[in-house]
Amino acid sequence: MKVTPAALAATAAATAALAVTLVLDPAPTRASAAVPSPSAAPPAAAIPLGAAPVAQVGKGGVPAAPTPSAASPSSATPASSASPASAARPSGPCALSGLRAGASEAAATPKGYARSSGTVRALTLLIDFPDVRAPLTPEARYGEFFPATAEFFRASSYGRLDYRSTPRLKWIRMPRSFASYGIKRGASFVPGTDTGYYALSRDLVSAVDDEVDFRDYDVVNVLATPNAGPPATRTVLSGSFSGGNLGLRTKDGVPLSNVSFMWSRQTGESAFRALNHENAHTFGLPDLYFTDGRKAPPPVGHWDPMDEDWGPDNDFLGWHKWKLGWLRPGQVECAARPGAVTEHTLTPTRSADGTKIVVIPVSARAAFVLEARERGRLDPSVCRAGVLITWVRTDVPSGRGPIRTVDATPRSRGCYASDENVDTELSDAQFLPGQRFTDRESGAAVTVLGRDAHDNYRVRVRAARVPGKPKD
Numbered sequence: 001m002k003v004t005p006a007a008l009a010a011t012a013a014a015t016a017a018l019a020v021t022l023v024l025d026p027a028p029t030r031a032s033a034a035v036p037s038p039s040a041a042p043p044a045a046a047i048p049l050g051a052a053p054v055a056q057v058g059k060g061g062v063p064a065a066p067t068p069s070a071a072s073p074s075s076a077t078p079a080s081s082a083s084p085a086s087a088a089r090p091s092g093p094c095a096l097s098g099l100r101a102g103a104s105e106a107a108a109t110p111k112g113y114a115r116s117s118g119t120v121r122a123l124t125l126l127i128d129f130p131d132v133r134a135p136l137t138p139e140a141r142y143g144e145f146f147p148a149t150a151e152f153f154r155a156s157s158y159g160r161l162d163y164r165s166t167p168r169l170k171w172i173r174m175p176r177s178f179a180s181y182g183i184k185r186g187a188s189f190v191p192g193t194d195t196g197y198y199a200l201s202r203d204l205v206s207a208v209d210d211e212v213d214f215r216d217y218d219v220v221n222v223l224a225t226p227n228a229g230p231p232a233t234r235t236v237l238s239g240s241f242s243g244g245n246l247g248l249r250t251k252d253g254v255p256l257s258n259v260s261f262m263w264s265r266q267t268g269e270s271a272f273r274a275l276n277h278e279n280a281h282t283f284g285l286p287d288l289y290f291t292d293g294r295k296a297p298p299p300v301g302h303w304d305p306m307d308e309d310w311g312p313d314n315d316f317l318g319w320h321k322w323k324l325g326w327l328r329p330g331q332v333e334c335a336a337r338p339g340a341v342t343e344h345t346l347t348p349t350r351s352a353d354g355t356k357i358v359v360i361p362v363s364a365r366a367a368f369v370l371e372a373r374e375r376g377r378l379d380p381s382v383c384r385a386g387v388l389i390t391w392v393r394t395d396v397p398s399g400r401g402p403i404r405t406v407d408a409t410p411r412s413r414g415c416y417a418s419d420e421n422v423d424t425e426l427s428d429a430q431f432l433p434g435q436r437f438t439d440r441e442s443g444a445a446v447t448v449l450g451r452d453a454h455d456n457y458r459v460r461v462r463a464a465r466v467p468g469k470p471k472d
């Protein structure tokens with residue numbers, strides 16, 4: 001989960017490049033086992049990424065309320081206008097604008113990122129090195145990630161992301177030693193250089209270009225033999241390069257882009273999700289955890305794999321599902337009319353139907369987002385049911401805390417403590433029936449009215465007084 005602005009030199013290729021983001025990922029949060037100092041910041045923080053000679057990217061609960069049906073009869077405005085049932089792109093007053101380059105929480109994703117709904121085709125390659133030979137079969141390494149990664153996306157997207165991985169089930173022996181590429185945390189992708197990810201990618205493309213048509217794929221996964229480099233519990237090397245032309249052209253006339261490199265292994269259950277996290281970057285999602293080394297608690301906690309992707313499964317935030325095209329029009333309700341009081345019915349995240357999020361914009365670039373998070377297949381560690389409120393900022397870059405969870409029970413120490421990869425404090429962050437949240441500054445307010453027998457929540461919302469104006 002660690003991001004950094006990427007490095008692209010000003011080459012001819014880079015000139016045409018869009019904003020390309022190098023994402024270094026993810027670091028174990030408090031990975032129990034192998035992290036030497038448990039209370040220390042993630043190991044990765046020690047690397048002065050920001051100081052690296054990386055050019056700025058080219059340019060680049062209470063009484064249950066009656067909740068009859070999923071379709072809420074609220075007076076809220078549908079956020080999206082009619083569009084095909086499958087891939088509804090965010091629209092309407094709640095589709096916040098924001099940063100235009102790189103991965104951000106802005107509702108629209110810039111060109112150059114991979115499509116995130118419908119059929120997404122992934123080419124999955126496996127590599128090893130003359131000095132670090134694979135100790136397992138390619139099938140075994142591939143099996144660490146598939147079909148789990150694709151199934152996770154299918155479930156989280158309610159079937160709207162049909163992720164198809166085409167593997168080349170053989171170890172592609174790189175022509176040079178692992179050491180010679182200089183792959184370390186923070187290694188860059190600089191066109192024309194003979195080290196780092198550019199050199200590695202150049203050699204990899206060269207090895208498979210005759211047999212692979214890169215035009216057939218939306219994303220590329222590179223699974224390195226797990227014994228190359230340090231264990232992920234010590235230093236996370238995995239990362240992705242996404243968002244545009246990296247400056248490496250294939251024989252098929254398309255540039256290599258939206259590529260994720262997976263090194264070593266995460267520990268514990270659902271280790272495959274590191275790939276979901278990396279692929280989500282290629283879909284345009286930013287890192288939610290702090291990548292700048294600050295000593296601060298996780299901003300979102302286990303409520304989204306872009307903050308925590310170690311430990312038990314966790315589903316994506318509803319805001320992310322909207323951004324990725326996984327919600328139908330009408331599943332997002334927008335409380336944008338200044339000061340208006342509306343009522344809404346939220347169905348639990350685990351269910352494909354009904355209203356998934358209510359958005360209360362506070363400015364053109366900030367909103368509170370409500371969703372009903374309950375224990376479910378993708379949320380096995382949820383220890384308290386209720387309405388989760390998050391604070392989304394579309395003008396805050398990846399890795400700087402673009403989303404914060406509003407904690408209904410500050411300093412409670414949470415309700416889940418059986419896995420150190422789950423932030424405990426925020427595990428009981430949801431609001432229960434009878435509880436109210438008010439943002440004094442904007443006047444926005446949320447009251448959880450009740451929960452019915454189907455775990456649907458009725459909420460009353462007061463919109464912000466003057467939405468639409470950036471307050472900063």
Ligand SMILES: [Zn+2]
Nearest residue numbers: 001002025287
């Ligand atoms: Zn990340």
